[in-house]
Amino acid sequence: MGKLVVAAHGIGDHVPDFAAEWEAILRRNHPHGDFQVAGLWWHDVLQKVAEKYPIVEQQFAAALAQFGFAKLQEVLDSAGYAMVRELFMDVVVYIAMGDMTHYIQTEVALRLKRVIHDAGAQPEETLLIGHSLGAAVLPHVVWDERNHIGYIPYGGMLLLASPLGIESPVPGVIRDLLGWMAGDSGMDRKAMLTAFAREWNEGDLCFLNNTRDVVCCDARFAIGGVDKDLIPLRQGFNKEEIAVLNRENPGSVVRFAQGSADPRDVVSNHAVTLYLERPEFQRAFAGMLGETP
Amino acid sequence: MSLPLHWLAARTAVALALALVVLAPRAGGAGELPDAAKIRAYVVGVKELATEIDDPPGDNQSIKAYLDGCVARATDLLALATTTPPDQAALLAGLRRVMDERNRAKDALGELTVLGRHLLREENHEQWPALGAYLTGDYLEYLVVKRELLERKYFEEDDPAEANLLEGWINGRVGFLQYRERSEAWYRAHGVSAWEVTVRTEPVVLLAASNDAGVLFAGGLLYNFFPTVAQRPDDPFTADVSDGFFSKQVKRVGLRAGAGAVFDGEGPDLLLGLGLQVRAISLWGTYQPDDTEWSLAFGISEWDWVKKLRPFLPYFGR
Numbered sequence: 001m002g003k004l005v006v007a008a009h010g011i012g013d014h015v016p017d018f019a020a021e022w023e024a025i026l027r028r029n030h031p032h033g034d035f036q037v038a039g040l041w042w043h044d045v046l047q048k049v050a051e052k053y054p055i056v057e058q059q060f061a062a063a064l065a066q067f068g069f070a071k072l073q074e075v076l077d078s079a080g081y082a083m084v085r086e087l088f089m090d091v092v093v094y095i096a097m098g099d100m101t102h103y104i105q106t107e108v109a110l111r112l113k114r115v116i117h118d119a120g121a122q123p124e125e126t127l128l129i130g131h132s133l134g135a136a137v138l139p140h141v142v143w144d145e146r147n148h149i150g151y152i153p154y155g156g157m158l159l160l161a162s163p164l165g166i167e168s169p170v171p172g173v174i175r176d177l178l179g180w181m182a183g184d185s186g187m188d189r190k191a192m193l194t195a196f197a198r199e200w201n202e203g204d205l206c207f208l209n210n211t212r213d214v215v216c217c218d219a220r221f222a223i224g225g226v227d228k229d230l231i232p233l234r235q236g237f238n239k240e241e242i243a244v245l246n247r248e249n250p251g252s253v254v255r256f257a258q259g260s261a262d263p264r265d266v267v268s269n270h271a272v273t274l275y276l277e278r279p280e281f282q283r284a285f286a287g288m289l290g291e292t293p
Numbered sequence: 294m295s296l297p298l299h300w301l302a303a304r305t306a307v308a309l310a311l312a313l314v315v316l317a318p319r320a321g322g323a324g325e326l327p328d329a330a331k332i333r334a335y336v337v338g339v340k341e342l343a344t345e346i347d348d349p350p351g352d353n354q355s356i357k358a359y360l361d362g363c364v365a366r367a368t369d370l371l372a373l374a375t376t377t378p379p380d381q382a383a384l385l386a387g388l389r390r391v392m393d394e395r396n397r398a399k400d401a402l403g404e405l406t407v408l409g410r411h412l413l414r415e416e417n418h419e420q421w422p423a424l425g426a427y428l429t430g431d432y433l434e435y436l437v438v439k440r441e442l443l444e445r446k447y448f449e450e451d452d453p454a455e456a457n458l459l460e461g462w463i464n465g466r467v468g469f470l471q472y473r474e475r476s477e478a479w480y481r482a483h484g485v486s487a488w489e490v491t492v493r494t495e496p497v498v499l500l501a502a503s504n505d506a507g508v509l510f511a512g513g514l515l516y517n518f519f520p521t522v523a524q525r526p527d528d529p530f531t532a533d534v535s536d537g538f539f540s541k542q543v544k545r546v547g548l549r550a551g552a553g554a555v556f557d558g559e560g561p562d563l564l565l566g567l568g569l570q571v572r573a574i575s576l577w578g579t580y581q582p583d584d585t586e587w588s589l590a591f592g593i594s595e596w597d598w599v600k601k602l603r604p605f606l607p608y609f610g611r
Binding site for chain 1: 392395396397399400405410413414417418421422424425426428429431432433435436437439440443444446447448456457458460461462464465466470471472530
């Protein structure tokens, strides 16, 4: 039996069979690969939490509207608020509320176990591919499993546009994603990355980052003829962190540049299809499948 | 034709052995633990790895100490596995302890040489899984129980749609409220705290002659009654939940304090309140400083109810 490839999506809207699009690309680029693809759909979990924890209580705004104060309801019903909520709230609900991080992570971990069980596969034969926030949830899930069984049992992990490098400017208020992984262990970012990279055999871990993608790199965009970093945070791993990852697991951080520096391309520079079509991805994936170059 | 008795006995024994092989759960199934042979094999394997390090170990001191520690801990575990009669609970606790100490030792290794990294991977991927796989069932049980309790605390309420970001942040940040896996405090069930803070706006109706309506911005400290949760024997991905009277009927109780406004037909007046909440219903003792007036008030932490009560709320929405 070949490998089971489990795909985990990121933020935004995703249907339960979202992985069909991923599979089509994987099959086209690896026609002789012996693998099956299963989607790890968790959009509903994020939605459930985001709906429970709105910035403002929806029912409160609706009640105010009934009593003549409609402005708040208008803001909440606007397209702008919907977009902010769809993109921003998914990330906020995952990282800002500790118990909800536990809840989401636990639900995703259970779904992962069930997907593998239903496919009749073993973890050792399973490759995990995560995109965007899915590329933060997967490391969290496997690290929690490692903390409970002493090792990571999966065959490989490909993280596309992972926001794991984002550094919280106020870690005392909101932990960043690496800080969350380290938990109460006392490990700093570099120690955490060292420990994580060592858990995988060489070639079985790959961070794939587009330097034009604001989610995983400090991408600069041309605004008014000047290159600007749109986000006042450090999103990507710094040079030392990349060196640590590549020292502990050679080739585990792969960077490329694709897409324009036009701010209107922020979304397309982050698209999962862009990542899946990259030759760097295909090389890493082929290696994990055991295909000869 | 009659068959010799020993042939029948042998055939029965073979059939039984085959049935046991087919029916036996894989390593790591719930309730299964490594036997002495598996632990011995791990000890031997790790000792062999340690022989690849020169004496004195030089730059490989930390990996040498790590491997020696692994051998020492597994030897202690072996002693537990060979006691007569075998104590499965002690062996499981021992295996968890060995895994915890080993994880901490791995995390503290510091920088390693190329040989060090190779030996760590060998121990981690080739030796340890023979023991660690037996904790897989334990891990799945932890996931199922944790998920169910968090679901119960945060989503199976009477008023789940009334929360907000601030409330979520507080419950996830404050020590006695947040999930803590290793804590065994009396108010926790499998690490999930029964305590919860709410920060919400809430409609209230004064139980005075006027039945004035008001709004309170209120903070509350609530106690959740949890059911007993275990893993279902027939479906390891699902929880088996047993509710008692309090977890089924009462669900949550707590104290609240708030400040807001009451609408008495002559514009809003300041309203202060202290309340007792059961499920989504609160009974408030309120005070209006402007009129130096005390009253009881009734509140529901559910704005949908306001729509139903509107005909009875004389000033709301006019």
